Amino acid sequence: MDIHDQRRQIVNRAVIAAVLTGIVVAIAVSIPFIKETHNLTEQLATNVANTKTESIRTILDQHQDLARQTASRSELARMLGEYAQGHISLKALQAFTYPRLRDGARGMDNLAAIIRYDIAGNEVARIGPLADRLPRLVPLLSGLDIKQYSLENNTSSTPLLHTIGKIQTGGAQVGYDMLLFTPEPFLRVFNSGDGFQVCLLDNAQTKRLALDSGTGRLVLTPPVGCLHEGEPLQETYSEGYIMATEADGTQVLSFLRPLDGYDWEVHVRSDMSDVFSGVFREAIIALSIIFGLSGLSGLLVKRSLKPLAHTLTSQAEEIARSSEELRLAYQVFEHTHEIVVISDTSLNIIRANPAFLDITGLPGRKVMRMKMSDFLITEKPEQEITEWLRKRLSREKMWQGEVWLETAKGQTTPYLVTVSPIADTTGVIQHYVMTFTNITERVKSETQIRRMAHLDNLTNLPNRAALEQHLRQTIDQCQPTDTRFAVMFLDLDRFKPVNDIYGHQAGDELLINVARRLENCLREDDFVGRRGGDEFEIISGPLRSPDDARPIAEKLVAVLNQPFSIQGHTVDIGASVGVAIYPVDGITSVDLLNAADAAMYNVKASGRNNVGCARGCF
Structure with missing residues (x-):
């Protein structure tokens, strides 16, 4: 073996050693990393499923709280209790309920309707954008649910979230509020663009709420296709998720999360190719570089893993950002008009x-x-x-x-x-x-209603209810000191001929003129009102003696004896006045009114147009 062969052999062995070293390094580094990356990606996917589940739970809790808030308004609960005991009519209950329900509904952006029921489940009122389009009979549900209804013009409503609030007063339950909401808040969870498909399935497995990919709207469908399409060929159960292979070979990662306190569960799925594609792609690139450049294996592995680490970090940041956006979506603290x-x-x-x-x-x-x-x-x-x-x-x-x-x-x-x-x-x-x-506007309206309830519509004088209230207050004020005051019944004489000859419009005009004369001739602390028809009542201020009542009564008769000009005609009438003195003629409002009334009828019987008194005056 010459030197060239030895050098070639050394070089070959060095190359083989470098390649084997690179392979060993690749295996030693890549296998644990791929395994750890696989586990981290599964954990990130699990976090996505958990985040979406908690977001849905938050939406359900928030809408359930709105139902409880609506049902907790004490004045509405009290009136419903009055109705349940038969103290008020359904019409009176509805007149009281509608404006307050509308007031309570302000700020509920996705509210479709509020339906109020009595304790027997009978509907007593409904308000909201869809209130008039819903079926005439909407049964009371036992708890939170999602349903659709057939509307007028043969259309169907969007899926509506139903929440129930129990109405109580005095420790007793008197009815229910059922709030119906459109599903827009769920769209932020179902249509987040992160590659995960979400659906909401009831525990009885009769229906599911899912996103229609064609229309981008939420729909209620039969309970199939949540975790995977059709019957899977193979399923592997792991802690917190399911890995399944569908009939077309698609591998699916699925999550099932129950919603404690609600009869619904959340299903989340994603194709494994979407979840792990980044992991496998970057690992293959890393191994190819390591095998091609064994001498630089460590450096190339390190550099090749940087894009992968960056991808995983970006995914984690995106999930955290999505969670923060969901949390901030409900914290309207800085932007609400309330x-x-x-x-x-x-x-x-x-x-x-x-x-x-x-x-x-x-x-x-x-x-x-x-x-x-x-x-x-x-x-x-x-x-x-x-x-x-x-x-x-x-x-x-x-x-x-x-x-x-x-x-x-x-x-x-x-x-x-x-x-x-x-x-x-x-x-x-x-x-x-x-x-x-x-x-502010509601308080002004209520004040105006109370004022109108105590005024006579024609003369603008206090009406019978206001007179009775003032008389009771005057008795309460005078009782401790036995201070005297007078109650006077005034009935117009010859009023009926005015109506018969000139018509009821002339009669009304005459009553208005009579009211003005009575107001102008009385003292500042005297109180005058119309009891009805041609009868008026005067409650005087404090009197030094019973005799002080006579000048007041005689002045009333005198001013009404003067002619009236009605519709171009001169009209003469008179007045009969009966007087009762507190406390001589009675210490209760009923006694005083009866005494004054009897005295007035005595005047009528003895010739009219005069003043008469009960036993305690003059």
Whole structure:
């Protein structure tokens, strides 16, 4: 063997040694790495499935909480309780319920309808965009569900999420609220563009909610094709997932996650080629480079793995970013038009959103050093408020009520506040989340309704209800000191001929003129109202003696004896007045009214157009 052969042999052996070294290095480095990469990718896929499951659970919890909030409004629950006991009619219940349900529905972006039921499951009210298009009879469900309905014009609704809230008052259940929501919030989970297919299957396996790839909409379909298409040829079960080979050879990675507390489960699947394609591609590239350049195997393996590590890091960052976006999607704190304030249990403000800063006109730094009680219009001391709230929220998941806030420039505004407690891991309440909804228009409407309920529509004088209320209040004020006052019944004389001759329009005009004369001739602390027809009632202010009532009554008769000009005609009428004195003629409103009424009828019987009194006057 000459030197050339030896050199050639040495070179060959060196080359073989280098190649074998490269192979050994490739095997030693690549096999553990590929295995670890495979495990990491499976873990990332598992995290995707878990993240999507938790996102769906969050959506269900949030919509279930909306149903509980709607059902927890105390004034609506009380009226439903009144209806259940037969104290009010269905029509009165509906008149009270509809505006408040609409008020409570504000801010529910994907609400389709709210249907309220009594304790027997009978529908009493419904509101919402789809309320009038849903079937006339929508049965009350026993729990959270997803259903479709046939609508008018032979179309079907989108799948609607149903959540149930129990209505209670005084510790007794009186009905239910069923809220129907369109499925838009689920689209962020089902159509995330990450290669994972999601569907929601009920535990009874009768239906599934899935994304229609053709239309991009969520649909309800029969319960097939969630984990894999058709019957798989082979299945391998691992911890937390299933690997299956379908009839066409497609390998599928599937996850099944139950939703505790709900009769539904989440199915997530993805083709393994989508999940592991990056891993296998980069591994093959790495091995090819190592085998071709054995002498640089370590360096080439290291460099070839950098793109793979970068790919895995990008996937992990994308999953984390998706999770953060889902979390932030529900934290509308900075952008909601409603006021949101976070405080500790002593009502020290920890954080307030821009809507609160706008209505107070204060900078954020100054607000963070203040207490929520600094803005509440109340006579209760701060300690009493915090203690009452602590006890209330230790028993209930939330509290809702009406409060008045002092806003910018000393103005006061009514708000509907919802206080939700936030507990730590040990269950101890550490913070309150308070949301405020402006109800100025509602308060104005209610005030106007109450005012109209106590005024006579024709004369604009207080009506019978207002008169009875004022009489009771006057008795309560005068009773401790036995202060005297008079109750006068006034009935118009010769009023009927005016109606018969000139018509009811002329009669109404005459009543209006009578009302104005009565108002103008009475003292400032006297109270006059119309009981109905041509009858009026006067409740005088305090009297020094019973004789002081006569000049008042005689003045009433005198001003009504003067002629009236009605529709170009001169009309003469008169008035008969009966007077009763408190407490001589009675100490209750019924006794005084009966005495004054009897005195007035005595005047009528003895010739009219005069003043008569019960036993205690003149």
